[in-house]
Amino acid sequence: MTPSRPRLKSYIFILLMVIFGPLGNVLLSKGMRSVGAVTNLNVAQLFHVAEQVFSSGTIWLGIVSMLLFFVAYMLVLSWADYSWVLPASAVAYATVALLGHFALGEAVAPLRWVGIAVICVGVFVVGQTPHSTTQPPGDSA
Amino acid sequence: MILEFVLFFLIMVSGTAGELCVARAMKSVGEVHSFTPAAIGRAFRQAVREGWMWLGVLLMAIGFFSLLGVLSLENVSFVVPVTAFSYAVGTLGGKFFLGEKVTTQRWMGVLLVCFGVALVIIGKH
Numbered sequence: 567m568t569p570s571r572p573r574l575k576s577y578i579f580i581l582l583m584v585i586f587g588p589l590g591n592v593l594l595s596k597g598m599r600s601v602g603a604v605t606n607l608n609v610a611q612l613f614h615v616a617e618q619v620f621s622s623g624t625i626w627l628g629i630v631s632m633l634l635f636f637v638a639y640m641l642v643l644s645w646a647d648y649s650w651v652l653p654a655s656a657v658a659y660a661t662v663a664l665l666g667h668f669a670l671g672e673a674v675a676p677l678r679w680v681g682i683a684v685i686c687v688g689v690f691v692v693g694q695t696p697h698s699t700t701q702p703p704g705d706s707a
Numbered sequence: 708m709i710l711e712f713v714l715f716f717l718i719m720v721s722g723t724a725g726e727l728c729v730a731r732a733m734k735s736v737g738e739v740h741s742f743t744p745a746a747i748g749r750a751f752r753q754a755v756r757e758g759w760m761w762l763g764v765l766l767m768a769i770g771f772f773s774l775l776g777v778l779s780l781e782n783v784s785f786v787v788p789v790t791a792f793s794y795a796v797g798t799l800g801g802k803f804f805l806g807e808k809v810t811t812q813r814w815m816g817v818l819l820v821c822f823g824v825a826l827v828i829i830g831k832h
Binding site (some may be wrong): 641648653656678679682688690 | 710725726727729731733737738739742747750754767771772773775776779780782783784785786787788791794797798800801802805807809810812813815816817818819820821822823824825826827828829830831
């Protein structure tokens with residue numbers, strides 16, 4: 567099979583992943599802040615934490631957002647390479663930092679912004695490569 | 708500190724292994740051409756018949772709860788970029804587990820992503 571170029575469909579689903587993934591992460595982070603720090607892994611404390619986690623509306627919103635991310639992710643994986651999708655969706659790292667900074671008031675050091683910019687350059691380089699190099703079953707295109 | 712390391716390790720290894728299993732299951736399902744609810748439902752029913760999908764979901768669940776744990780300890784703008792280290796693991800998995808052809812250019816991009824993650828970690832201190 568000749569490797570094909572990324573299609574508009576691939577980019578639309580990457581965009582959905584880049585919106586819902588970071589939104590989910592930020593909501594989960596906000597929810598876990600209200601639950602408090604998990605400092606050890608003993609069963610009694612984990613049960614107590616699980617009880618708080620599943621009674622938090624913010625965490626449920628985060629889970630719904632992550633599920634939407636997951637559906638978009640599964641669909642794009644049905645035609646595109648995992649090793650293309652994974653880095654191409656790394657723009658989400660910039661989205662997470664922006665949301666963390668502006669929505670949660672997290673301090674983001676200049677070096678961290680530089681790191682995120684380098685991640686985005688890496689994403690661009692990966693985005694220029696063919697999006698699929700394997701032949702899915704039943705696909706004669 | 709050890710707890711954070713263990714949780715990050717689980718996010719990267721278990722989460723990435725889970726994603727590779729899901730990717731393998733979706734490759735068996737084949738390309739989803741239509742996005743009507745019926746077509747997505749059909750793809751979903753096909754996906755849940757794949758053993759790789761269930762293993763993938765289990766491993767991703769372990770990664771997800773580890774993520775919740777580490778989010779209770781660290782800022783999300785630190786946690787999420789650090790997990791990008793899984794890109795190297797994921798690209799290796801794509802090549803050897805899924806048989807994808809990873810070109811030199813794609814490797815260069817992944818290396819840049821890893822370098823960016825290293826800067827994010829250094830930027831914390």
